[in-house]
Amino acid sequence: MADHVTIRKLADADIEKTVQLWLDCDLTRPWNDPRADIAQALKSGCAEILVATDKAGRILASVMVGDDGHRGWLYYVAVSPSQQGTGLGKRMIAAGEQWMAERGIQKSQLIIRAGNAKVRGFYESLGYGVQERVLMARWLDGRPLTP
Numbered sequence: 001m002a003d004h005v006t007i008r009k010l011a012d013a014d015i016e017k018t019v020q021l022w023l024d025c026d027l028t029r030p031w032n033d034p035r036a037d038i039a040q041a042l043k044s045g046c047a048e049i050l051v052a053t054d055k056a057g058r059i060l061a062s063v064m065v066g067d068d069g070h071r072g073w074l075y076y077v078a079v080s081p082s083q084q085g086t087g088l089g090k091r092m093i094a095a096g097e098q099w100m101a102e103r104g105i106q107k108s109q110l111i112i113r114a115g116n117a118k119v120r121g122f123y124e125s126l127g128y129g130v131q132e133r134v135l136m137a138r139w140l141d142g143r144p145l146t147p
C-alpha cells in the first residue's frame with residue numbers, strides 16, 4: 001500500500017481528482033452526474049464522502065456513505081487501479097462503517113450489479129451477505145427507468 005495513507009472527509013479541492021478516480025474505476029453512469037452527486041451528498045447533512053490520500057495529496061480511494069434515517073448505505077467505493085488489492089478497499093469500508101456507527105446506524109447496505117462476481121467476493125470477504133430482495137425504483141421526473 002502507498003505510504004502514509006490518510007482517510008479524511010473530501011474537501012472542495014479534491015472534487016476533480018475524485019471524479020477522475022471514479023472514471024478510472026468505471027463507476028460513473030450517464031444518468032449520474034458525479035459532480036452533482038457530490039454536491040447533493042455534501043449539502044444533505046446525512047451523507048459524507050471519505051477519501052484516502054497519500055503524502056503527495058493524490059486521491060487513492062473513496063467511499064460515499066449515507067444515512068437514510070434508518071439504514072446506512074455505501075456508494076462510490078473506489079480504489080485507484082494501481083492500489084487495488086493492497087487492503088485499501090477494506091480500510092475504506094471500515095471508515096464508512098465507523099461513520100455509520102457514530103450516527104447510531106446498525107446496518108450497512110449497498111447495491112451491486114448482478115453478475116459482478118469480483119465485487120461480490122470483495123464484500124463477502126468483509127462479512128457482507130446477499131439478501132434476496134427486489135429493488136424497485138422510479139425517477140421522480142417520469143423518465144424511463146435506467147438499467
Ligand SMILES: CC(C)(COP(=O)(O)OP(=O)(O)OC[C@H]1O[C@@H](n2cnc3c(N)ncnc32)[C@H](O)[C@@H]1OP(=O)(O)O)[C@@H](O)C(=O)NCCC(=O)NCCS
Nearest residue numbers: 025077078079084085086087088089090118119121122125
Ligand atoms: C472493489 C474494490 C473497492 C476492492 O478494493 P481493494 O483495495 O482492491 O480490496 P482490498 O485489497 O481491500 O481487499 C480486501 C479483502 O477482500 C478480498 N477480496 C478482494 N476481491 C475479492 C474477490 N473477488 N473475491 C474474494 N475476496 C476478495 C481480499 O483478498 C482482501 O481479503 P483479506 O483482507 O483477507 O486479505 C476495488 O477493486 C475497486 O475499486 N474496484 C473498482 C470499482 C468498483 O467496482 N467498486 C465497487 C462498486 S460497488
